[in-house]
Structure formats: C-alpha cells, structure tokens
Amino acid sequence: MKFRSFSLLLLCLLLIIPYGPFSLTSDHIVIAEEQERSLMVTLEEVKEHSVVLSLDHQLSDMYSITFYLNEQVYEKVHVLEEDLYELEDVTTEDLLDMVIVIFNEDHQEIYTTNLSEEFLQLEEAENGLEQEELTEVDALEADMPEVEGEAIVQSNNRGLHEGMVHEDVLVLKANLEKVGFRVSDKTSKVYDQSTVKAVTAFQQAFNLEVNGIATDETQKLLNELSLNSLYVGMKDPRVIELKKHLAIMGYEVSNVRNNAYGTKTAKIVKRFQTDYQLPATGAAYSTTLDLLNELATGPLRQGMYRDDVIILKVMLDQAGFRVSSKVTNYFGSTTTKRVKQFQKSKNLPQTGIVDKRTYNQLRTASGLLFEGLRHKDVVTMKLNLERAGFKVSNKPTNLFGSATVSKVKAFQKKYGLPQTGMGDKATLRMLDRVVNNKVPRKVKAIVDGSKNYGYSQMQKDIDLLTFFYPGLIETRVIGKSVDGRNIYAIKLGHGKKEVFFNGSHHAREHMTTNVLMKMIDEYARAYVGHTTIGSYNVRTVLNDVSIWFVPMVNPDGVMLVQQGARAAKNPSQVVLYNRGSHNFAGWKANIRGVDLNRQYPALWNTITNDPGRPSASNYKGKAPLTEPEAKALYDFTKSRKFMTAISYHSSGEVIFTRFNQEPHSRKLAFGVSRITGYQPIDLQRSQSGGGFTDWFILQQKKPALTPEISPHVGPRPVPLANWNKIWRENRTVGLYIADEARKRK
Numbered sequence: 001m002k003f004r005s006f007s008l009l010l011l012c013l014l015l016i017i018p019y020g021p022f023s024l025t026s027d028h029i030v031i032a033e034e035q036e037r038s039l040m041v042t043l044e045e046v047k048e049h050s051v052v053l054s055l056d057h058q059l060s061d062m063y064s065i066t067f068y069l070n071e072q073v074y075e076k077v078h079v080l081e082e083d084l085y086e087l088e089d090v091t092t093e094d095l096l097d098m099v100i101v102i103f104n105e106d107h108q109e110i111y112t113t114n115l116s117e118e119f120l121q122l123e124e125a126e127n128g129l130e131q132e133e134l135t136e137v138d139a140l141e142a143d144m145p146e147v148e149g150e151a152i153v154q155s156n157n158r159g160l161h162e163g164m165v166h167e168d169v170l171v172l173k174a175n176l177e178k179v180g181f182r183v184s185d186k187t188s189k190v191y192d193q194s195t196v197k198a199v200t201a202f203q204q205a206f207n208l209e210v211n212g213i214a215t216d217e218t219q220k221l222l223n224e225l226s227l228n229s230l231y232v233g234m235k236d237p238r239v240i241e242l243k244k245h246l247a248i249m250g251y252e253v254s255n256v257r258n259n260a261y262g263t264k265t266a267k268i269v270k271r272f273q274t275d276y277q278l279p280a281t282g283a284a285y286s287t288t289l290d291l292l293n294e295l296a297t298g299p300l301r302q303g304m305y306r307d308d309v310i311i312l313k314v315m316l317d318q319a320g321f322r323v324s325s326k327v328t329n330y331f332g333s334t335t336t337k338r339v340k341q342f343q344k345s346k347n348l349p350q351t352g353i354v355d356k357r358t359y360n361q362l363r364t365a366s367g368l369l370f371e372g373l374r375h376k377d378v379v380t381m382k383l384n385l386e387r388a389g390f391k392v393s394n395k396p397t398n399l400f401g402s403a404t405v406s407k408v409k410a411f412q413k414k415y416g417l418p419q420t421g422m423g424d425k426a427t428l429r430m431l432d433r434v435v436n437n438k439v440p441r442k443v444k445a446i447v448d449g450s451k452n453y454g455y456s457q458m459q460k461d462i463d464l465l466t467f468f469y470p471g472l473i474e475t476r477v478i479g480k481s482v483d484g485r486n487i488y489a490i491k492l493g494h495g496k497k498e499v500f501f502n503g504s505h506h507a508r509e510h511m512t513t514n515v516l517m518k519m520i521d522e523y524a525r526a527y528v529g530h531t532t533i534g535s536y537n538v539r540t541v542l543n544d545v546s547i548w549f550v551p552m553v554n555p556d557g558v559m560l561v562q563q564g565a566r567a568a569k570n571p572s573q574v575v576l577y578n579r580g581s582h583n584f585a586g587w588k589a590n591i592r593g594v595d596l597n598r599q600y601p602a603l604w605n606t607i608t609n610d611p612g613r614p615s616a617s618n619y620k621g622k623a624p625l626t627e628p629e630a631k632a633l634y635d636f637t638k639s640r641k642f643m644t645a646i647s648y649h650s651s652g653e654v655i656f657t658r659f660n661q662e663p664h665s666r667k668l669a670f671g672v673s674r675i676t677g678y679q680p681i682d683l684q685r686s687q688s689g690g691g692f693t694d695w696f697i698l699q700q701k702k703p704a705l706t707p708e709i710s711p712h713v714g715p716r717p718v719p720l721a722n723w724n725k726i727w728r729e730n731r732t733v734g735l736y737i738a739d740e741a742r743k744r745k
Helices: 006-019 043-047 092-096 131-142 167-178 193-205 216-226 237-248 263-275 286-297 307-318 333-345 356-366 376-387 402-414 425-435 455-468 511-529 538-544 555-563 571-577 628-639 665-676 692-700 720-730 733-743
Strands: 029-034 037-041 051-053 063-069 072-079 085-087 098-104 109-112 473-480 486-492 497-502 545-550 642-647 654-657 679-682 704-707
Touching: 167 193, 167 216, 193 216, 216 286, 237 263, 237 286, 263 286, 307 333, 307 356, 333 356, 376 402, 376 425, 376 455, 402 425, 455 473, 455 486, 455 511, 455 555, 473 628, 486 511, 486 628, 497 511, 497 733, 511 538, 511 545, 511 720, 511 733, 538 545, 538 733, 545 733, 628 692, 642 692, 642 733, 654 665, 654 692, 665 679, 665 704, 665 720, 665 733, 692 704
Parallel strands: 497 545, 497 642, 642 704, 654 679
Antiparallel strands: 029 037, 063 072, 063 098, 098 109, 473 486, 486 545, 654 704
16 A cells, blocks of 8 residues: 655644544554555554554564654664564654654665655545545645655755765765665665765775765765766676777776676776776776776877787888787787887887877888878878779778778788788888789770760870879870860870871861770770780880870860860851851861861962861861961970871771882881771872871871771761771771881881
8 A cells, every 4th residue: 555654644643632532443554555564553652652663464574663853863673573662752743753764684675654645545434534634634734845755854064974864865875886885775865884884985995084974075076986987787888998998908808899897897997996006996987987098098008909009010010120920919018119119219208108209200100001090191092002903982082991991901812912901011012013014903994985985085084094004194285276175195105216196187087086095095904914915015015115196186176076066165156167057967177167187287288179268178277287276286296206197087998198208108008008908098199288197298207197997988977886897907006006116227
C-alpha cells in the first residue's frame, strides 16, 4: 500500500485526540507497507506520548531503527521478530519533526517515511474522520513544504556531516564513487558512517583537512574531479578512448574496443595514477583524464606505443639515423638515442622527445610523406601516382589521407617495394623513375579520332597529354587566330633533331587534326610503355628526334564548319562571305575568308583561281602572311631547324611535293606512299604556289610533303566512317619521317 508521511498521520491524530475517545476498525494504523514488511503505531501509544514500533511476523531478520530529531540521531533501537521496544518520553511535538529510517544488519536502507502525497490512502470508513476534518487536515498540509522522496534536513554552514539527511548527500555519494570512493548505499540521503569513511579517504588522498565532513572545500574539489569522470560499472564510448590512451602509454588493456569500465581497467588506471604521482583511486577522474590525454596525444617520447612511432622511425632512417631493421610502434631507449643524435645534428635541445621543432626538421630532412601529413609535396606525389596509373582523386589536395595510403601501397606492390603506404625515398624514387619513363608504365588512350574532333576537345586532350607525359610532351601557344583562339604547338620526344607536322589549314579538313593528335597519343603511350609500333622502336626514335605538331592551324574555320556562324565573333560577316548561306560544311578559309594555304611567300603572285575577295575557299588575301594563323606558323617554322615538314590535307589519297628542289623529297614521298598507298604527285613545274610545303621546299630548301588522307568526298568534311582506314594507313607515318631524319647525315 502507498502511504503518506508519518508527520501527516500524526497531525491527523492530533486533530482527533482532543475530542475524546474514538474507535477504529483496526487496532493499528499501518504507517508503511512494502511487499512483506509493515511498520505500525497504536493510537493509544501515541496518546500516552510514547511510540511502539514492531515488525510483522513475516520478517525474520534483525533491523536497526533510527529516529532523527532536527538533524540529530535521537535514538537507535533494534527489532527482532515479534519483539517489542518502547521509546519513552517522546512528545507529540517531537514526532512532528521525526523521520524514521530502517536499516538491516548490512547497513542497507530498507525503509523510511515519505512525504509524497501518493502514499497512505486514509479511507474515511476506516479512520472515522468526517469530511470537515479532512478538509482541515488538507489545509494544514497545504501550509507544509511538500517534497518528493525522503524527508530532507537542510544542511548547515559546516557542510554535510554524519547524521544528516539531505538531497546533497546523494550528489556527494555519486561524486565520491566517480572518483573511486564507494559508499555502502548510494541511494540513501543519509550521511552515514560509510559516507564518513569515504569522505575521510578522499580528503586524505587529495591533501585536504581530514575530518570526514563534506565541507565546501571538499565538495568543490570533488565536483571538479568528478566532472566527466569514468569509473567502475560505466559503459561509455569515452572508455574506449581511455583504453587507447592507456595502451599508447604502455598500460595494455585487454580489449580497447570494449566500452565497459571494469575492475581490470580500474587496476590499470590505478597503476598509471601511481606512476605519475596522482591519487591512486582507480577511477579516471578529470585530473587523470587530462594528464593521460596530454601525454598520449602529445609529443612522442620513450615508453609510448603509438602508430606514428613507426613514421618517426622511418623518418629517422630516411634522415640517416636508423633505429632498427624491424620497425614497431614502440618508442624505446634506442629510439630516444637516435632522436637525441638527430637533435644534436640540428643544434636542437637533446631531450629525446619529439617536440614540434624536432618533428618539423626531421620531416624536412627525411622527405617522408605519410598519412595525416599536409604538405605541398603530397600534391606532387598524388599527381605522379595518377601518371603512373594510380589515381587518388579528381582534385588532389595537400592532405595525405587513407585513399592516398591505399594507392601508395598498390604502387609499392606493383613495383616490388615494402607496402608501407608511406612516401619514403625508395617509393618516391621509383615513382619518379616511372613518371620519367625509366620504368615501363601503362597509360590509357586519351585521343579518340573516331569522333568529330573540335577545338575544345583538342584543348582537353592537349592538357591530358601534357599531364601524363611530363618531359616527353611539351606544349606552347605560337599565336592566336583572328577570333582569338590559341594555335598550339606540341613537341613529342627528346631528340635534338626535329621534324614538323601540321594539319587543318583548311577548315573542312579537320580529320587531319584527328590523325595528328592520335599520333601524339599513340607514340607517347608506346614510349612510356617501352613498346614498338610496327617495326619502329619508339623510344629509340624519340630519344634522337623530336616531332613537333601544330594539329589545328585554322581553329576558327574548323569551329565554323562544325558549329556554323554562331562560332564566329561576327556571324553576319561570315554569312556574307558565304554568299548568304548558313551552310558552312564546304568552308576552307579562315574566319575572314582567306585560304591559309595560299598565304605563304612562295609563288604567291602566280597563284591561280583566286576569287579576288573573301570567300569560302581559294582567296589568297591581299598579300602573303596577312592572316595571323599563317604568320604564326611561318614564324614558328623559321624559329626551328626542322629537317622535314609534313602538311596534312584530306582529299584525294595522294602526296603532293616538288621533286628535284632538294635531295630528299622524292625519297620521302615514295616512302610514305609505301606506307599509305597514296600516289606521289610532283608539282615541280607548277607556278601556282602559296602553300606551306611550297614555301618550305622552295625557300627553306628542305623536304616537305602534303599527304591527302581520304578519297574525294566533295566539298565537305571527311566522313567519320573513313576514320579507321585513314588511321591504319597513317599510323606509322610520323615515326617513318622521324626515323628517316634520325638516320640522315
């Protein structure tokens, strides 16, 4: 049964007593009843100013009953089964302030009076009270403070001490347990003897005045230490971190992934506290946690077991201070010795502790890259990993993360290196050798010649080719088109001898750009892969001869053919040049209507079939080299010492050249003919000039060819359906021309 407070019952009795005798249906009023225990008081005994307490016959153990009057222990009595004890001379007024608490022989609280209104249902039929009396009792009760739980005795200025019953005692007991001082009953608000002992032990451990009283000083320190503390019986994610930190400091815990704080953990914490001159309670109170965290996450020092000790040892090794052939995560005396030696070599304090200055100088001296590091060299390594076929990310940062570790290990595995996941000297040297083509590597094809190939795609592919083949491929801008597009020159190879290829002088002949870009891609892949193409050892050829390419001489014209007038800065003007037509499929000229292959200063005055004005084709311009595209190619060519020049065009499957102007053009024409099947055509008697090869042969006195790569298809671009055949026929032409120059005296 639930019950009201003992004080409330006594108030009821006091209201009844002055009216004289009365009778109840029961000889006793049950003050408290819980399971099989009951505490009873007779009305007659109350009127005689004495209290008789008894336990019902169902209990068999001995209990201690304590009466508290105004914070002080008034009396303690013991009750055996069916025995009766009387406490004389207790006035009714005394009973108003009385709180009854029952303990068993193990000092466990089993019973107390309670002020909650939920308890002691006094039934009107059983106690004989009239409704008016109940109303008056309720009014009196309303004037009394109402608190849930046990009766509370206010603490005094001396702090909490033995005999007190107070809400703060619960907090005190809980905090004592959090710092490793357990009490017998942490659920009771009573400041009992076990609480005194725990407080005394706490005061002794933390050098406070020892008196067993929870003074303000004691409680303040206890509150500070218990804040976020860990102790036996807890399950908390922070316990895992605690165990990890203990393990780092050499205090091995059996299972660092278990979040339970058991007695084994408490023993290990106690060892740590003892070793570091902390009060050894076994609970991880705030001071312990702070020190452990400071040590475990701080500078590396002797005695630590931490993963970055491995990195430290590798850095020492790379810097010339080897610790051991077997690298572990333990920081021992040998490691301390090597750290001191390194510190001495750098004029640093020889502490043996890896402070920030030591760490930074050691990292610089070793050049080691490792997980967690942020450094500009990490970006370089990631880019080289990508070049070697082990891409980390699309946007490499300076952070060495787990993905980088994985790619480094994969690289190390492929090239037979220890799979540490770190960028040590051996790994970085091998990576450098791979990227610089000392060791074979595979690179995926970049250029797809089977698709319509425009200016933007060419730019993207040039960027990728330059990225994947550093040192082998060099790119520069040699000029600008009329509309401001770049004219790119690309160098492939390491040779001092040079040959030259260009394409897309004519806008509709942009298939020639596909051919030249594919040559660059295929030859570079073969070079770094140490493979051959046909009968040519690509590395041998490109180590002796560099091939220069200008794959798109006329970018404005190409885009005009592919996208129409909207590709021009002045769409209405190009439509006018095109005689009002918006169909630019047959356009050959640049964006100003000038045929770029009639702009070179060789037989320019005798050019035939000139329309005399800007047009889709054949207009030679007002003078040689008036157009920026032709001028850029002319200047670039004159700046180099090209041994041979090839200017690709697209119609007829023939090879134009001029025999007998110099000793090599005939031989080269027939050589290319054997590869491609195209028919050589001698133009030595033609007086119509202005073409790039005309100028190169006649003015530079060097061999030049103009291969036309496709059967006649009319005034339009070469169909993509012709690509495979064209590529098969021209795949080795660049290597043939370069190899001939290599062998030429």
